[in-house]
Amino acid sequence: MKPRKIKDGIYWVGAVDWDRRLFDDLIPLPDGTSYNAYLIQGSEKTALIDTVDPTTSHVLLERLSQLNVERIDYVIANHAEQDHSGTLPQVLERYPEAQVVSTPKCKGMLVDLLLAPEDRVLAVDDGARLSLGDKTLEFIHAPWVHWPETMLTYLREDKILFPCDFFGSHLATTDLYVTDEGRVYEAAKRYYAEIMMPFHKIIQKNLEKVQGYEISLIAPSHGPMYDRPEFILEAYHDWVFGDPKNIVVLPYISMHGSTLAMVDHLVDSLVENGVTVERFDLAATDIGKLAMALVDAATIVIGSPTVLTGAHPNVVYAAYLANALRPKVKFVSIIGSYGWGGKMVEQLAGLIPNLKVEILDPVVVKGHPRSEDFAALDKLATTIAEKHETLK
Numbered sequence: 001m002k003p004r005k006i007k008d009g010i011y012w013v014g015a016v017d018w019d020r021r022l023f024d025d026l027i028p029l030p031d032g033t034s035y036n037a038y039l040i041q042g043s044e045k046t047a048l049i050d051t052v053d054p055t056t057s058h059v060l061l062e063r064l065s066q067l068n069v070e071r072i073d074y075v076i077a078n079h080a081e082q083d084h085s086g087t088l089p090q091v092l093e094r095y096p097e098a099q100v101v102s103t104p105k106c107k108g109m110l111v112d113l114l115l116a117p118e119d120r121v122l123a124v125d126d127g128a129r130l131s132l133g134d135k136t137l138e139f140i141h142a143p144w145v146h147w148p149e150t151m152l153t154y155l156r157e158d159k160i161l162f163p164c165d166f167f168g169s170h171l172a173t174t175d176l177y178v179t180d181e182g183r184v185y186e187a188a189k190r191y192y193a194e195i196m197m198p199f200h201k202i203i204q205k206n207l208e209k210v211q212g213y214e215i216s217l218i219a220p221s222h223g224p225m226y227d228r229p230e231f232i233l234e235a236y237h238d239w240v241f242g243d244p245k246n247i248v249v250l251p252y253i254s255m256h257g258s259t260l261a262m263v264d265h266l267v268d269s270l271v272e273n274g275v276t277v278e279r280f281d282l283a284a285t286d287i288g289k290l291a292m293a294l295v296d297a298a299t300i301v302i303g304s305p306t307v308l309t310g311a312h313p314n315v316v317y318a319a320y321l322a323n324a325l326r327p328k329v330k331f332v333s334i335i336g337s338y339g340w341g342g343k344m345v346e347q348l349a350g351l352i353p354n355l356k357v358e359i360l361d362p363v364v365v366k367g368h369p370r371s372e373d374f375a376a377l378d379k380l381a382t383t384i385a386e387k388h389e390t391l392k
Contacts, residue, residue: 003063009041013063015056018172027194028288032172036221042132047074049162054086077102078164079150080109106149142206144199159216167232169223177227193291198326200240244298244328246388250279252303253312258337258368263303269381282314294327301333309342319351326354333360
């Protein structure tokens with residue numbers, strides 16, 4: 001694709017990474033991603049907002065050549081992470097007059113991570129403005145969306161917000177703007193769950209800050225642009241401020257069928273009690289879908305057999321992940337089976353200190369569950385339904 005015009009003097013010059021399937025060697029990318037960069041040509045100065053992942057640096061540089069860009073005055077570094085700032089060294093080499101603009105904290109990180117020349121990085125205060133002539137950039141400090149140094153850039157005359165990772169979605173597409181809201185909603189929710197949810201308390205303040213601006217277009221650094229900004233703003237408001245819903249997330253492993261029998265029974269009992277359940281076999285699940293489910297859930301029930309007196313390693317990972325993501329859940333319980341003993345419940349409970357939850361009585365049985373064990377699972381389902389009623 002060639003550079004794509006957004007408005008007079010404003011161009012998308014990023015790169016679409018169709019085939020990438022893993023981010024940070026951790027986050028699944030089932031639909032690829034994009035690294036969006038934007039060129040703003042004012043009547044007096046030119047600014048490049050963000051760069052691209054270094055694996056696609058040649059794409060950005062070629063797009064700038066296609067636009068016959070001979071001078072860049074400012075490179076706006078909204079975020080120091082390499083998928084946005086990784087091509088900064090090549091841009092600074094090609095445009096020796098360019099000055100980098102960032103938050104003070106980002107300046108230090110650019111020097112540390114990319115060996116950026118310190119004398120070419122201008123640190124700006126929250127609310128500072130930069131004139132390009134007939135276009136004005138305003139910088140909005142937004143720490144912890146999702147690193148501590150992040151800022152957003154607002155183009156005042158055109159009412160465009162360039163929020164970098166904020167409101168983004170890992171989605172490779174030829175669409176410059178959102179055309180399929182259902183598909184983008186899912187991608188943006190996955191992105192929020194995996195990247196933003198651990199900071200949802202701080203993001204509340206940043207959302208309130210953004211709502212003070214008149215915004216006609218949101219141009220994130222991943223995924224298509226929002227020419228109907230309220231679509232993503234309303235979604236974020238729900239994810240960040242909304243109460244947990246009547247949903248149980250049930251991640252589990254079953255090695256020989258005993259835990260699976262408990263999971264099957266509990267799911268049926270929860271449904272009979274009017275509770276929605278999202279279950280995930282951790283031997284095969286997409287961990288991103290589990291993260292998405294946690295955004296809305298009121299309860300997590302963890303299912304595991306014992307392995308050498310502890311929980312199954314896949315379950316340990318899921319508990320660790322839930323603790324790191326800090327969803328808004330209110331209740332947690334544990335079900336499973338053991339052969340000769342162990343401390344699975346204590347181990348799993350100790351893995352989730354970040355979750356300010358009430359621990360509901362676990363159901364852990366020796367061997368295959370019996371009638372009294374299924375009755376205990378029914379009691380757990382009833383308790384969960386009653387707890388969810390208190391949230392309404």
